Amino acid sequence: MxxxxxxxxxxxxxxxxxxxxxxxxxxxxxxxxxLCLIGGSGSGKTTCLRLINxxxxxxxxxxxxxxxxxxxxxxxRLRRSMGYVIQAGGLFPHLDVQDNIGLLCELEGWTAERxxxxxxxLLDLVRLPAVDFATRFPAELSGGECQRVGVARALALxxxxxxxxxxFGALDPITRDHLQTEFMAWKSAVDKTIVMVSHDLREAFRxxxxxxxxxxxxxxxxxxxxxxxxRPANAHVEEFMTRHAHA
Amino acid sequence: xxxxxxxxxxxxxATNAVAQSGPFVVGSKNFTESRILxxxxxxxxxxxxxxxxEHRANLGGTLLCWKALEAGQIDAYPEYTGTAWAVVLGxxxxxxxxxxxxxxxxxxxxxxxxxxxxxxxxxxxxxxxxMDESRAAELGVQSISDLAEVGGDLxxxxxxxxxxxxxxxxxxxxxxxxxFAEVRGMEHxxxxxxxxxxxxxxxxxxxxDVKLLRYxxxxxxxxxxxxxxxxxxxxxxxxxxxxxPELRAALARLSFVIDEAQMVRMNHAVEVDGRAFEDVANxxxxxxxxxxxxxxxxxxxxxxxxxxxxxxLTLQHLWLTFIAVVLAALxxxxxxxxxxxxxxxxxFALGFASTMQTIPSLALLxxxxxxxxxxxxxxxxVFALTLYALLPILRxxxxxxxxxxxxxxxxxxxxxxxxxxxLMRVQLPLATRTILAGVRTATVISIGVATLAAFxxxxxxxxxxxxxxxxxxxxxxxxxxxxxxxxxxxxxxxLGGVERALTPRGLxx
Numbered sequence: 001m002x003x004x005x006x007x008x009x010x011x012x013x014x015x016x017x018x019x020x021x022x023x024x025x026x027x028x029x030x031x032x033x034x035l036c037l038i039g040g041s042g043s044g045k046t047t048c049l050r051l052i053n054x055x056x057x058x059x060x061x062x063x064x065x066x067x068x069x070x071x072x073x074x075x076x077r078l079r080r081s082m083g084y085v086i087q088a089g090g091l092f093p094h095l096d097v098q099d100n101i102g103l104l105c106e107l108e109g110w111t112a113e114r115x116x117x118x119x120x121x122l123l124d125l126v127r128l129p130a131v132d133f134a135t136r137f138p139a140e141l142s143g144g145e146c147q148r149v150g151v152a153r154a155l156a157l158x159x160x161x162x163x164x165x166x167x168f169g170a171l172d173p174i175t176r177d178h179l180q181t182e183f184m185a186w187k188s189a190v191d192k193t194i195v196m197v198s199h200d201l202r203e204a205f206r207x208x209x210x211x212x213x214x215x216x217x218x219x220x221x222x223x224x225x226x227x228x229x230x231r232p233a234n235a236h237v238e239e240f241m242t243r244h245a246h247a
Numbered sequence: 248x249x250x251x252x253x254x255x256x257x258x259x260x261a262t263n264a265v266a267q268s269g270p271f272v273v274g275s276k277n278f279t280e281s282r283i284l285x286x287x288x289x290x291x292x293x294x295x296x297x298x299x300x301e302h303r304a305n306l307g308g309t310l311l312c313w314k315a316l317e318a319g320q321i322d323a324y325p326e327y328t329g330t331a332w333a334v335v336l337g338x339x340x341x342x343x344x345x346x347x348x349x350x351x352x353x354x355x356x357x358x359x360x361x362x363x364x365x366x367x368x369x370x371x372x373x374x375x376x377x378m379d380e381s382r383a384a385e386l387g388v389q390s391i392s393d394l395a396e397v398g399g400d401l402x403x404x405x406x407x408x409x410x411x412x413x414x415x416x417x418x419x420x421x422x423x424x425x426x427f428a429e430v431r432g433m434e435h436x437x438x439x440x441x442x443x444x445x446x447x448x449x450x451x452x453x454x455x456d457v458k459l460l461r462y463x464x465x466x467x468x469x470x471x472x473x474x475x476x477x478x479x480x481x482x483x484x485x486x487x488x489x490x491x492p493e494l495r496a497a498l499a500r501l502s503f504v505i506d507e508a509q510m511v512r513m514n515h516a517v518e519v520d521g522r523a524f525e526d527v528a529n530x531x532x533x534x535x536x537x538x539x540x541x542x543x544x545x546x547x548x549x550x551x552x553x554x555x556x557x558x559x560l561t562l563q564h565l566w567l568t569f570i571a572v573v574l575a576a577l578x579x580x581x582x583x584x585x586x587x588x589x590x591x592x593x594x595f596a597l598g599f600a601s602t603m604q605t606i607p608s609l610a611l612l613x614x615x616x617x618x619x620x621x622x623x624x625x626x627x628x629v630f631a632l633t634l635y636a637l638l639p640i641l642r643x644x645x646x647x648x649x650x651x652x653x654x655x656x657x658x659x660x661x662x663x664x665x666x667x668x669x670l671m672r673v674q675l676p677l678a679t680r681t682i683l684a685g686v687r688t689a690t691v692i693s694i695g696v697a698t699l700a701a702f703x704x705x706x707x708x709x710x711x712x713x714x715x716x717x718x719x720x721x722x723x724x725x726x727x728x729x730x731x732x733x734x735x736x737x738x739x740x741x742l743g744g745v746e747r748a749l750t751p752r753g754l755x756x
Contacts, residue, residue, distance in 0.1 A: 050661075055657070055660060055661055075663075076663050076664075077663070078663075079660075079662060079663030080663035084658065084661035084662055086654060086657065086658050086661070087654075090654055090655060090657070091658075092655060092658075092659075092673055092677075093655075093677070093751075093753050093754055094677055094751035094752075094753045094754050095751075095753065096752075096753065103662075103672065104662060104663065107664070107668060137752065137753030138753060139753060153662070154662075163661070
C-alpha cells in the first residue's frame, strides 16, 4: 500500500552544514496494517511520517502509494486521501467542534445535511455526544476531548490512510490509556491503513501490528513485538528495548 | 482586486471637492498679519475685477505658500522681501537697502519662478530678538551685540521656522557670535507665554506683532545690520497676471497704503479685540479709499466658532480620517498578506511604511501640493494621512499572520488545505483581532494627525486650533482640540467594539 524506497532527507539550514535527517530508509506498510514509527527525539520518525503526505519531500529516493509515485500526485488530493492527526489535535481555535470536523467536507462541496450527518457519525465514533460537544470551541475542551475531535476530523472524508503524529503524547497517563483502548476499538471498526509516530514503546506494541525503530535517521529494525523481544537486530535495539520497557 | 481599485478610485474622486480652474485664489500664512493682508488682497480683487475670489488662509509657512504659488494652487499671497530673499532665493549674503532687496527679489523670482512682485503695501515687518524689559534693563542689554556678551546663561525660545531658515537663528548666531545656555524650537504664539512665565529669556518676534504692546518687552537693536529689510508686498503668478491684466490696476490701489502703525492696529483689532479678519480688512480698505463705503460689509461677530461651523469642521475631520484609514486598510492589509512569507518584500514594505512615518508632515504636504491632481485640496491631506496610517495596519497584519502557531498551519496543510485556503480559513481569521487593532491604532493616530490638514486649507478641527494658536485664543484652540480628542476616544471605543464583534467566538477571552 505505502512504500518508502531508499529515501534520504537532508536539511540545509542557511549557512550551516547539511543535516541528514533520514538515511536510506526503505519501509512498506500493507493495506489495513497499523505501523508505528518509534525512536528517540531526533531519530527522524516524524520526518518519515511526513514523507507519506508530502509535507516532507525526499532528497533522494521514492515514496509510493498503491504503486504510484506520490511526487506525481496532486499534494492536495493526496493529503485529503489521508487523515492527519497531530499532537494535541491541532484543532483550529476559531472554529467549534463541528466546524473543525466538517471543514474538509465543506471544502469538498458536500451538502450541509451530508456534512451534518457525517459529523454526528464521527462524534458518535469518538464518543463525544453531539448535543454536548458540536458547538463547543477547542478552548472549552479537555486534552483528551481535543484529541478525539482531532481523530474525528482526520476521518471526515473517510480516507483509506490515517497518519498520526504522537496522538497521545500530550495526555495524562489515565486519559492516554483510555484513549488507547478506544483507538483499538475504532481501528477495528473503520479498517484503515494507519501509520503513527510514538516515542512510547509500550504504546507502540499495544496499538501497532508492526513497529519500525529509527535511530539517528536509520532504520534499526522493523517487526512485530515478538520480533523485537526475541530477535533484536543488534545491540542498539536491545539497549533501546531495555531502556524503554518500563517507560 | 479590480473591485478594490474601483472602490479606491471612487473614494479618491469623492474627495475631489475643489474644482481645478476658476477663481482667483489668494493664499496666506498661518499668522494674523498674513491672513489680514490676504483678506485685503482678496477683497480688493473682488471689488475691482470681475473675477471670483477665494481666500485660502492658514497655509503652513513660507515653503508651503511658495510651493502652492509655483504649482498654481494659489495665484497670489502676501510675502516679505527679506523672507523671499533668504528662504525662496536662498541668499545668505548681507543686504540692507530696501529698494535693492525688493528689486533683486522681483527680478529673480520673475526669472526663476515666473512670479511677479507688485508694489509693496508700504510697511516693514522685521524680525527682532526680544527680552523682558526689566530683565534686559537688569542685564544692561540694548542691542543684539550686548546679548552676545551676557547670553551664556540665557535660554532662547524660537519659532520653528526661525530656527531653520537662512535668515534665521543659525546665521544670526554666526553673525553676532551668540551663545545661549539653551535654544528650543516652539510654536511662536507660545513663546510670549513662556517668556512671561520665566521659562525662556529671549524670543524671536515680528516687529508689527501686537504682543510687543501687550507684554513689557524690549526689542533689541540689530546693531550689526544682520536682518535684511522685510517689506510686505503681493507676490502674484506671472501667468495669472498675463491672463487677467486688469489685476495689476486693481492691486496697484494697495501700493503703499498701509504704514507700520496701521498694520499694528489691524493686528491689534484681531488679536486683542477679537474682531473678524474680514471685518478688519474691510474697514481698513474703506477708510483707505480702496473700497467704496457701499462695499462695506456687515460686521461679523468675532473670530469665534458658531455651532454650525464646529459641526461642519468635525464632519470634515471625520471624513478626512475615514477616507484615509479606509484607503490605508485597502492597501496595507493585502500588502501585509502578500508579503507574509517573503522575507525581502516584507523588509522592504515595512521599511517603506516606517520611512513614510518619519517624514515631517509639513515637508510631506509641501511636496504633495505640487503634485498634479493633488494640490491644495482635501486630496493632499488624505494622501498624507493615508501614508501615515499605513504602518500600524501593515505591521499588525504582518504580526497577526506571523503570530499564527506553526503547528496549526502544519495541521491545515497536512489535512489538504491549499495555501489560499490556509490563508483564508486559518491565518486570516486567527489574525483578525490583531489586524483590527492596527486599524484602530491607525484611526486614532489619524484623527490627531488630521489637524494638520488645516495647514493646506483642507479644513478639519485643526483650523480653529491653528487660528487659536496665533490669536492666543485658548477657547478657540479648545473648540478644535476637545472635539478632536472626543472623536479619538469615540473612535477608539467604537472600533474596540467592532474588534470584539468580529473576533471569532472561540478566540474571545
